[in-house]
Amino acid sequence: MTSYIEESKGSQDRKQKSKSKSGEIKNSILLILAFATAFFPRFFSYFGAPSLINFAHFATIPGAALVTIVTSKNRDRRAVSITSEILIGLAIFLACMIFSGLVNGAGIVNIILQFMFQSEPFLLLAGIMIVPMAVEKLKRFEYWLLSFALINWFLAFLQTFLIPIGIYPKRGGTDQDAITGVFGGGGGSAANYVSCTVSFYIALYFWTRFKSLPIWIRALPLLGALFQTQVSDSKQCFLAFVVGWGLLALTKVEKPIKIFSYLSLGLIGVLCFSWALANVKSEFLSPYQNWTNRPIWGWDGLAAQTKFAVLRIVPSYFESPLNWLVGLGPGHTGSRLGGWVLRDYASLLMPLGATLHPATLDFWKVINTTYLPQESTIFFPMFTWAGIWGDGGILGLGAYLYLCSIAWRRICVDDFGKFLMLSTFSFGWILTQMEEPGHMLTVACLLALRWKETRITRG
Numbered sequence: 001m002t003s004y005i006e007e008s009k010g011s012q013d014r015k016q017k018s019k020s021k022s023g024e025i026k027n028s029i030l031l032i033l034a035f036a037t038a039f040f041p042r043f044f045s046y047f048g049a050p051s052l053i054n055f056a057h058f059a060t061i062p063g064a065a066l067v068t069i070v071t072s073k074n075r076d077r078r079a080v081s082i083t084s085e086i087l088i089g090l091a092i093f094l095a096c097m098i099f100s101g102l103v104n105g106a107g108i109v110n111i112i113l114q115f116m117f118q119s120e121p122f123l124l125l126a127g128i129m130i131v132p133m134a135v136e137k138l139k140r141f142e143y144w145l146l147s148f149a150l151i152n153w154f155l156a157f158l159q160t161f162l163i164p165i166g167i168y169p170k171r172g173g174t175d176q177d178a179i180t181g182v183f184g185g186g187g188g189s190a191a192n193y194v195s196c197t198v199s200f201y202i203a204l205y206f207w208t209r210f211k212s213l214p215i216w217i218r219a220l221p222l223l224g225a226l227f228q229t230q231v232s233d234s235k236q237c238f239l240a241f242v243v244g245w246g247l248l249a250l251t252k253v254e255k256p257i258k259i260f261s262y263l264s265l266g267l268i269g270v271l272c273f274s275w276a277l278a279n280v281k282s283e284f285l286s287p288y289q290n291w292t293n294r295p296i297w298g299w300d301g302l303a304a305q306t307k308f309a310v311l312r313i314v315p316s317y318f319e320s321p322l323n324w325l326v327g328l329g330p331g332h333t334g335s336r337l338g339g340w341v342l343r344d345y346a347s348l349l350m351p352l353g354a355t356l357h358p359a360t361l362d363f364w365k366v367i368n369t370t371y372l373p374q375e376s377t378i379f380f381p382m383f384t385w386a387g388i389w390g391d392g393g394i395l396g397l398g399a400y401l402y403l404c405s406i407a408w409r410r411i412c413v414d415d416f417g418k419f420l421m422l423s424t425f426s427f428g429w430i431l432t433q434m435e436e437p438g439h440m441l442t443v444a445c446l447l448a449l450r451w452k453e454t455r456i457t458r459g
Contacts, residue, residue, distance in 0.1 A: 027068040027131050032144045034064035035124065035445065038437040039148050039182065042191065043155075046171065046184030051345065057437055058116045065127030072130045076455070079129050082410045086126040089406055090119050093399040097330055100392050103322060104329030107355040114330035114337050114391060121440040122403050125411070128448035138452055142209075145445055149202035152181035153224055156195055160231045176233035183438055190377070190431055192232040194438045197427070199225040200241065201420060205446050208416050209453070236378050236430050242269075244423025248415060302372060309366045309381035310334055314390040317359050327393035332357035335387025336432035339363065359390070377431045384427075384434035411447050413454045420446060 038057035045051050069087075074080060094115055101111040133141065159179045162168035170178040171185070177192055178185075181199070185191025203221035210218060229237050314333055318324065331337035331354070338360045342349060363382050372379040389397045404421070412418050420443050428434035 030064045034060040038441050042184030043182040061120050062123050065123040068127040069130050074130050074132045083126045083130045089403040096395045096399045100326040103326050106329035107353040109352045109354040110331040117435045121444040125444040133452050153199045156181040156228050179232035190433050193234050194436045196229040196234040196237045198442050199228050240423050240426040243426040247422040248419050306370050306372050306379050310386040313362045325393045325395050327391050330391050333359050333390030334382035335391050336435040339382040384432050411451050417447050
């Protein structure tokens with residue numbers, strides 16, 4: 001009788017463990033599927049799928065993250081603590097959004113979409129962090145992420161040769177603008193930049209992750225990413241990577257020898273590049289040489305006046321000191337929502353109560369009446385940091401920076417993670433790429449994977 005009871009209990013324990021393991025596998029699969037809904041929809045809409053598909057991830061990402069958080073049985077206190085802090089940060093950020101929206105009369109659609117654009121990566125990060133991942137499950141998640149990135153790069157590679165001969169369709173812009181991998185887009189979109197950035201980040205992850213492979217194999221993805229960046233004329237990506245690398249060097253101040261090596265290499269690189277701009281004629285350098293001799297620089301020059309128009313436009317609409325705290329409302333200034341989404345999807349969003357603000361029109365006046373933004377998006381006055389401050393004020397910006405600090409303090413375990421965040425910070429000054437799901441969700445996945453890899457290694 002005793003033997004039967006023990007066998008019965010053992011059987012129940014095995015069933016419970018099996019069920020728990022099955023649930024964890026389902027959660028990891030759910031998260032990677034949700035990520036796919038943000039990674040691939042523009043490719044399908046580019047070829048005629050309803051534009052509504054581009055909004056699907058606003059339901060799948062938070063849905064998958066919340067299901068995972070609620071059902072996870074993770075007993076790792078550190079992972080649970082990090083997830084809890086992210087959720088608290090998201091609650092604070094949402095409260096700031098709602099307060100700003102109420103003060104400025106922004107539509108509920110504005111509040112929801114703005115919150116999702118800027119908080120979605122943190123939701124996915126929280127979801128991945130809370131899922132217990134042993135080595136096999138981690139490899140499975142990693143496999144799918146690398147596979148998605150390979151599809152993006154390979155499609156961009158094909159586009160490089162098929163677009164000029166007319167086999168692959170082009171939607172406006174130059175041939176280079178259309179080399180966008182899986183991110184669709186057309187003339188004037190940031191799809192080629194997003195595609196190149198994803199390729200480079202994944203290549204860097206591959207380089208640092210698989211150190212047992214021969215160097216030439218580890219270098220192939222990096223060479224492929226550099227090739228893609230060059231043929232798609234995504235030179236602003238190089239700028240963000242260099243700035244991110246430079247900022248990373250500054251974080252090494254406590255190690256004088258290491259920072260000296262970083263800065264020395266950087267200085268050598270700048271000097272060599274400057275010499276090449278002045279003395280070498282080549283197709284590779286021509287996009288950069290186009291800007292070296294123009295009389296547009298200096299704080300009073302056209303470049304600064306165009307880029308930082310936000311400092312003139314936004315305060316001109318403040319009606320009280322409260323606006324310094326809460327801004328002009330979600331989607332009402334220079335964010336991706338106000339600048340592009342509400343315009344491109346007006347027929348879909350306006351009937352739902354979305355609101356516009358005249359400040360956004362002033363941004364477009366600057367863009368359309370000045371030649372610099374037409375030639376390079378580096379000079380666009382609408383960029384993520386301007387949008388966060390303009391839409392949410394000091395409170396909104398502070399809440400967002402707190403979320404970023406959680407990822408920096410608690411999830412970045414090495415220089416790779418720090419580089420991802422610092423280069424993304426740099427992108428936030430160029431355009432609104434820091435609000436592009438393909439970019440930001442990829443960063444969230446890589447940060448979480450690296451944290452989990454380190455956790456497994458250290459035990």
